[in-house]
Amino acid sequence: MNPNGKSFHHIFFKKQVIAGSVLSIVLLFALVLTSRDIGFVRDEGYYFKASGDYLAWFSSIADLMGTKRWKQPFSDQEITRQWSYNSEHPALVKEMQALTFWLFKRKLNLFNNSTSFRLGSMLFSIVLCLALFGLGSRIYNTRVGIMAVILLFTMPRVFFHAHLACFDVPITAMTVLVAYAYYRARKEPRWVLYTGIFFGLAVATKHNGWFLLPTLALWWLIEGGIIQRKGTGRFSLPPVPLALISMALLGPIIFLAHWPWLWHHTWERIVGYFSFHLHHVSYPVEYFGKILSKPPFPFSFPFVMSALTVPALTLFLALLGVLFVCIRFFEHFSPRPHATYLMREQESKELAGGFFIILNCIVPFLIIAVPSIPIFGGVKHWLPAMPFLALLAAKGMDMLFRAAMAMLSRPGKKMMASAYILMGGLAAMPAVIGTWLYLDNGTAFYNEIAGGAKGGAELGMMRQFWGYASMQAMPWLNRNATKGARVHFHNTNWDSVRMYKRDNLLRKDIKQADKLENADYFLFHNQAPMLADEYHCWSSFRTEKPVFGVYKEEAPILVVYKRTEKPN
Amino acid sequence: MPGRKITYGKDIGLSAAKWLVPVFFLVWLYCTISYPARLNGLPEAVDYKELEQVLRKEFKPGDCVSLAPFWAERARLYIGDMNILGLRNTTRQDLLACKRIFLVGVFKDDASRERKKIESMSFAKRKWSRPVGRLSLDLFDLSSRSTQTVFDFRKHIKDAGVWIEKGSGKTACDRYENRQWKCPGPEWNYVGDLTTDMDRNPRRCIWAHPVQGGTLKIRFDNVPMGESIQGRHGIALSGLGQNPSDVILRISIDGERQAEFAAHDVLGYFSFKLDTGRFKGSLHQVEFSVSTKNNGARHYCFEAYTIEKKISPGAGS
Numbered sequence: 103m104n105p106n107g108k109s110f111h112h113i114f115f116k117k118q119v120i121a122g123s124v125l126s127i128v129l130l131f132a133l134v135l136t137s138r139d140i141g142f143v144r145d146e147g148y149y150f151k152a153s154g155d156y157l158a159w160f161s162s163i164a165d166l167m168g169t170k171r172w173k174q175p176f177s178d179q180e181i182t183r184q185w186s187y188n189s190e191h192p193a194l195v196k197e198m199q200a201l202t203f204w205l206f207k208r209k210l211n212l213f214n215n216s217t218s219f220r221l222g223s224m225l226f227s228i229v230l231c232l233a234l235f236g237l238g239s240r241i242y243n244t245r246v247g248i249m250a251v252i253l254l255f256t257m258p259r260v261f262f263h264a265h266l267a268c269f270d271v272p273i274t275a276m277t278v279l280v281a282y283a284y285y286r287a288r289k290e291p292r293w294v295l296y297t298g299i300f301f302g303l304a305v306a307t308k309h310n311g312w313f314l315l316p317t318l319a320l321w322w323l324i325e326g327g328i329i330q331r332k333g334t335g336r337f338s339l340p341p342v343p344l345a346l347i348s349m350a351l352l353g354p355i356i357f358l359a360h361w362p363w364l365w366h367h368t369w370e371r372i373v374g375y376f377s378f379h380l381h382h383v384s385y386p387v388e389y390f391g392k393i394l395s396k397p398p399f400p401f402s403f404p405f406v407m408s409a410l411t412v413p414a415l416t417l418f419l420a421l422l423g424v425l426f427v428c429i430r431f432f433e434h435f436s437p438r439p440h441a442t443y444l445m446r447e448q449e450s451k452e453l454a455g456g457f458f459i460i461l462n463c464i465v466p467f468l469i470i471a472v473p474s475i476p477i478f479g480g481v482k483h484w485l486p487a488m489p490f491l492a493l494l495a496a497k498g499m500d501m502l503f504r505a506a507m508a509m510l511s512r513p514g515k516k517m518m519a520s521a522y523i524l525m526g527g528l529a530a531m532p533a534v535i536g537t538w539l540y541l542d543n544g545t546a547f548y549n550e551i552a553g554g555a556k557g558g559a560e561l562g563m564m565r566q567f568w569g570y571a572s573m574q575a576m577p578w579l580n581r582n583a584t585k586g587a588r589v590h591f592h593n594t595n596w597d598s599v600r601m602y603k604r605d606n607l608l609r610k611d612i613k614q615a616d617k618l619e620n621a622d623y624f625l626f627h628n629q630a631p632m633l634a635d636e637y638h639c640w641s642s643f644r645t646e647k648p649v650f651g652v653y654k655e656e657a658p659i660l661v662v663y664k665r666t667e668k669p670n
Numbered sequence: 671m672p673g674r675k676i677t678y679g680k681d682i683g684l685s686a687a688k689w690l691v692p693v694f695f696l697v698w699l700y701c702t703i704s705y706p707a708r709l710n711g712l713p714e715a716v717d718y719k720e721l722e723q724v725l726r727k728e729f730k731p732g733d734c735v736s737l738a739p740f741w742a743e744r745a746r747l748y749i750g751d752m753n754i755l756g757l758r759n760t761t762r763q764d765l766l767a768c769k770r771i772f773l774v775g776v777f778k779d780d781a782s783r784e785r786k787k788i789e790s791m792s793f794a795k796r797k798w799s800r801p802v803g804r805l806s807l808d809l810f811d812l813s814s815r816s817t818q819t820v821f822d823f824r825k826h827i828k829d830a831g832v833w834i835e836k837g838s839g840k841t842a843c844d845r846y847e848n849r850q851w852k853c854p855g856p857e858w859n860y861v862g863d864l865t866t867d868m869d870r871n872p873r874r875c876i877w878a879h880p881v882q883g884g885t886l887k888i889r890f891d892n893v894p895m896g897e898s899i900q901g902r903h904g905i906a907l908s909g910l911g912q913n914p915s916d917v918i919l920r921i922s923i924d925g926e927r928q929a930e931f932a933a934h935d936v937l938g939y940f941s942f943k944l945d946t947g948r949f950k951g952s953l954h955q956v957e958f959s960v961s962t963k964n965n966g967a968r969h970y971c972f973e974a975y976t977i978e979k980k981i982s983p984g985a986g987s
Contacts, residue, residue, distance in 0.1 A: 418694070419694075505690070506691050529694075532698070550700065550701045554705075634908050637864075644848075647750025648747055651744060
């Protein structure tokens with residue numbers, strides 16, 4: 103108890119709530135305010151449509167409730183009709199999108215259609231922010247928790263993905279939330295139940311969620327078998343943690359319960375779901391000037407891509423974080439008779455926490471590094487590693503801060519607080535600049551080591567995929583396209599184009615052309631494996647001179663061609 | 671930790687961190703400076719407009735433009751109609767169809783590298799170099815090379831006769847649309863002028879997708895012959911890795927088979943050369959025959975020229 107009669111825990115909790123709330127509010131505002139700058143990626147088109155279908159199904163339940171036909175929406179026929187579209191992914195995120203669309207567009211009319219859908223995913227960013235802050239605060243301290251959130255969301259590619267009505271940031275959020283709950287469940291029994299529930303929600307978010315089970319089981323072996331049994335000279339299997347059992351039991355139940363698609367033909371559809379992901383097609387990717395289109399893919403891919411796309415200073419700090427965890431490891435296992443009990447306990451806590459973070463950071467990398475796993479494009483498929491990387495970076499910065507303070511003679515509390523803010527601000531500054539400059543072209547961001555988008559182009563790396571850059575041509579098209587013009591949007595999804603129209607970002611009279619030969623305009627998304635499409639446009643349109651272009655550091659992102667010859 | 675004192679003994683991590691504080695500030699400085707350093711030197715629209723003005727005055731038919739680096743294609747917005755090669759790595763062979771070449775330097779280092787490379791070709795003489803705003807422009811004269819192109823088959827595709835031979839039957843491809851002779855069957859069965867991705871480069875070539883169980887024939891009459899027929903061929907990137915079958919290109923002159931060249935299922939745009947010295951100086955009929963065992967995804971494309979040696983002033987007198 104402190105002199106005011108309030109418990110330390112109470113004050114600590116209050117401080118945490120304030121910090122967490124401020125971080126969440128700032129993040130949500132930043133995401134909503136910048137959402138209009140970012141075009142709709144291919145997958146969003148599918149998810150907008152699927153969310154719309156789900157909303158119609160939920161609406162039908164509400165409409166028929168209390169009538170004799172109340173069972174109708176649950177019939178095989180109705181569920182197949184409303185839930186078969188995009189049934190290769192679980193439904194939680196799309197259900198959230200349906201909910202936010204219904205609330206913020208249909209009921210409150212606060213945002214446009216796309217932002218209302220996207221809010222469903224953005225809310226997961228808030229979960230991510232809070233879970234990461236909580237994990238950092240619990241393993242280290244509040245400073246580390248705050249800094250981890252800042253360093254994570256100032257990774258330009260993470261901030262970009264945090265806007266999208268997709269699953270990559272939601273599964274990242276659920277990964278951290280499960281990790282956080284599991285970490286607490288080691289000491290607090292009520293978190294055993296929460297861990298199981300959160301794991302269920304994670305597998306309801308994206309298939310990556312299933313990997314949490316073996317990851318955390320591995321942690322059980324590492325912590326229980328090695329760290330805590332230090333000095334005994336033998337490895338013995340510790341008791342199975344209740345949290346793992348809770349995950350194994352509740353996970354599948356929640357997975358089945360959240361997804362009406364699985365309520366009929368359950369086994370057949372579950373097999374279909376896993377089979378889809380086990381035999382996923384590969385998309386061609388440019389990597390150091392080579393087109394990688396089929397396995398085996400290089401083991402280095404996720405590591406190198408991250409080394410070139412995480413802001414260099416954050417990367418440096420993360421490496422320091424790993425270094426400090428390793429130092430703790432050697433301290434912990436070194437025979438030092440002078441070490442106090444408190445010292446040993448603190449070391450043990452930090453070591454366990456440090457290795458917990460490293461394990462959760464490395465697993466998503468290792469999964470994608472397996473040569474037979476499709477690598478798609480960009481970094482989104484190992485995004486769940488990034489919060490842990492940010493946490494390591496925050497730990498690295500905290501150690502530097504403590505070292506800097508130790509060099510000063512008796513710094514006061516205010517001075518220390520100011521110094522931390524200054525140092526944290528400096529640490530985030532280059533990343534903030536990068537995030538700001540690449541806000542609307544997040545996948546074009548390459549870090550200071552690579553030399554920016556220019557460096558990315560020189561290295562022969564992909565700067566654009568997913569067809570979202572069309573957004574940046576909309577003002578030009580709206581001003582210049584002839585009435586009723588037929589536009590081939592290239593890599594942009596059909597339903598994404600419909601959303602541009604629904605949100606009045608594209609003139610209603612402009613039509614989508616299914617192929618080049620039928621188009622008056624072509625929006626070419628500069629993606630190395632698709633360069634032939636641009637060349638074919640030159641042949642078909644009989645011009646190699648674009649009429650509009652979007653460039654980042656002179657590297658082309660999107661160019662628009664106008665037909666000079668009438669098609670046959 | 672502020673407000674909390676635990677007697678630890680020596681904290682090795684903290685000792686190490688003291689040494690790393692200055693490194694942190696150095697990395698920060700590097701990262702922070704890298705943005706203005708990179709962004710300040712970028713060309714702007716006004717530079718490209720100036721480039722366009724200069725080039726429109728200087729450009730002549732038969733000239734080519736090369737960008738350094740090749741990917742910095744913003745110049746296309748202004749000079750996209752001026753025969754930009756767009757090649758990753760310009761070689762002697764790539765310059766067969768160019769009388770002069772303008773080198774547009776978007777970044778200094780790239781321009782300097784490319785300038786040296788072109789100058790290393792003995793026939794390329796730099797006429798002038800000048801800054802154009804933040805860009806640079808060099809003109810190279812290629813007229814001192816020992817050979818010259820007499821006939822570019824691609825440019826005369828409209829005059830070609832195209833048909834498919836299967837057994838003793840012949841099917842004409844006689845519908846000419848968009849610089850392409852359309853053959854019966856799937857939409858990719860045509861012979862025509864096309865730009866496609868051959869070796870990770872845009873190659874303007876004659877598309878000639880072979881047909882199953884037959885031979886695709888392309889005949890040119892009254893071709894002025896030189897010492898050789900030279901060209902390149904290969905399977906486009908879009909068709910690679912799906913079928914191991916070679917595509918065979920046979921060249922006949924006046925109905926007599928002269929040579930055959932195989933294009934394998936590998937990334938590349940490979941050169942071929944046929945000595946035609948005995949036909950030099952006269953007009954002949956040249957026929958290209960394209961065939962394969964399995965035509966699945968055989969996105970075959972080739973270019974060909976008749977080439978003759980130049981008679982340098984004074985020589986032979």
